[in-house]
Amino acid sequence: MELGPPGGAGPAEPGPRLRGLRGDDRAASAAWLSEASAGRRAPSVAAVLPAGGSGERMGVPTPKQFCPVLERPLISYTLQALERVCWIKDIVVAVTGENMEVMKGIVQRYQHKRISLVEAGVTRHRSIFNGLKALAEDQPNSKLCRPEVVIIHDAVRPFVEEDVLLKVAIAAKEHGAAGAIRPLVSTVISPSADGCLDHSLERTSHRASEMPQAFLFDVIYEAYQQCSDYDLEFGTECLQLALKYCHTKAKLVEGSPDLWKVTYKRDLYAAESIIKERISQQICILMDAKEDEEHVGRCLEEMLKKELNHVKVTSGALCHAGRDLQQIILEQCYNFVCVNVMTSDFEETRKLLNALEESNLSILYPVVVISVHFLDYKLVPFGQKMEHLMQIKEFAKEVKKRNILLCGLLIYYPQKLWETLLTNIRIFTGWGHWKGLHQLVELQKPSPGELRG
Numbered sequence: 001m002e003l004g005p006p007g008g009a010g011p012a013e014p015g016p017r018l019r020g021l022r023g024d025d026r027a028a029s030a031a032w033l034s035e036a037s038a039g040r041r042a043p044s045v046a047a048v049l050p051a052g053g054s055g056e057r058m059g060v061p062t063p064k065q066f067c068p069v070l071e072r073p074l075i076s077y078t079l080q081a082l083e084r085v086c087w088i089k090d091i092v093v094a095v096t097g098e099n100m101e102v103m104k105g106i107v108q109r110y111q112h113k114r115i116s117l118v119e120a121g122v123t124r125h126r127s128i129f130n131g132l133k134a135l136a137e138d139q140p141n142s143k144l145c146r147p148e149v150v151i152i153h154d155a156v157r158p159f160v161e162e163d164v165l166l167k168v169a170i171a172a173k174e175h176g177a178a179g180a181i182r183p184l185v186s187t188v189i190s191p192s193a194d195g196c197l198d199h200s201l202e203r204t205s206h207r208a209s210e211m212p213q214a215f216l217f218d219v220i221y222e223a224y225q226q227c228s229d230y231d232l233e234f235g236t237e238c239l240q241l242a243l244k245y246c247h248t249k250a251k252l253v254e255g256s257p258d259l260w261k262v263t264y265k266r267d268l269y270a271a272e273s274i275i276k277e278r279i280s281q282q283i284c285i286l287m288d289a290k291e292d293e294e295h296v297g298r299c300l301e302e303m304l305k306k307e308l309n310h311v312k313v314t315s316g317a318l319c320h321a322g323r324d325l326q327q328i329i330l331e332q333c334y335n336f337v338c339v340n341v342m343t344s345d346f347e348e349t350r351k352l353l354n355a356l357e358e359s360n361l362s363i364l365y366p367v368v369v370i371s372v373h374f375l376d377y378k379l380v381p382f383g384q385k386m387e388h389l390m391q392i393k394e395f396a397k398e399v400k401k402r403n404i405l406l407c408g409l410l411i412y413y414p415q416k417l418w419e420t421l422l423t424n425i426r427i428f429t430g431w432g433h434w435k436g437l438h439q440l441v442e443l444q445k446p447s448p449g450e451l452r453g
């Protein structure tokens, strides 16, 4: 069942985005993507997310993939992580029939794209197999394209970045199979029949198998078609299926510490802390339509990118940027810089605040808005503009009731705008500043009763 635009719909943003990649990963991604732009067909890639489990070890009635983190279902963060990767054309999610409506609601609420839902199986392997069948085009009325490479990733591993997805996809294209691994945290032992230690494994010569994993589609689909019922029932390792049934030795790729799987309740608390940490690193820069020819926002974006993980710039009057803004709000960005060049008028900021209030975003987590006004002091009399800007104080008191912290920043510049930006960039990007701001807001946050009163 396709829910978002089917494969090939491409990413929400124009053109390939290499965000989140560094150094040689960026080069590899560029090479991978440039195959497409050079007229050669870049390998088509799809993803299968098994999300049909019951989460018994979590110990709560709700299956863990649907448990809220900052009042947003855990699976939505994983989908968001995969959607950031423009070269993954289709995302197939396997959910149980009883959770199909819940899943459809999440896709709609958070406007997830490129999503197709299939029925999960009674085991993880069977869920994955159902996802592969949907991609194999042997399903009636399927709009999904059979990919060359398929990524398999647990729906309860939300912290997956483009670099590791790219690494396993490229390795799978070359080797037929690839998987992320991590060093073992605890030593693995083998117990004897009488419940005593038989022997312990040499920890340094073993690794933990994590996700994502990637395969040439034909390899893993063939493996699942050959798979015994025993393996489908009790197996937990897709790489082993490729080896056992297709004699394909997976390439192992060192993954980051964030690839862990949410399994126990403590993992949800850890996930919430990590998401809060990441939120405090996300900034959206909004510029007014009359953007200065030096593209203030682009300058800011380039500088902010050196300091923070996710920076988005939306130009154009907010009324045109509204669609983008809604998407940004859905991605749960909580920090906004509204850039106004040569005006003390904060109408643009007011439009942003109205959009934020309508989105109810601020109920989840404090939102920080900085209304920045660049004024050339030779052209603008200080007194009159300062008086105008002081009105923002009253405005700030008003929006604080909605858990939005509004700050005004007036930058009088005597020289070229670029030098001014360089001088003031620390104001925006002082990581401690943003974090401090959120911690400040956290401290001042009214009690939930007050907030929702």
Ligand SMILES: Nc1ccn([C@@H]2O[C@H](COP(=O)(O)OP(=O)(O)OP(=O)(O)O)[C@@H](O)[C@H]2O)c(=O)n1
Pocket (backbone or CB within 6 Å): 049, 050, 051, 052, 053, 054, 055, 056, 057, 058, 064, 065, 094, 120, 121, 122, 123, 124, 125, 127, 128, 154, 155, 156, 261, 262, 263
């Ligand atoms: N029949 C199943 C079982 C598991 N999964 C998915 O496989 C991933 C990893 O499995 P696991 O962590 O074991 O999830 P659960 O089986 O839900 O957890 P538990 O074993 O605690 O019940 C999860 O995204 C889970 O939803 C699935 O798609 N279909």
Ligand SMILES: O=P(O)(O)OC[C@@H](O)[C@@H](O)[C@@H](O)CO
Pocket (backbone or CB within 6 Å): 124, 154, 209, 210, 211, 236, 237, 238, 239, 261
């Ligand atoms: O074993 P579980 O069902 O908890 O989770 C599946 C994991 O085993 C699997 O995601 C990785 O080990 C990689 O195969």
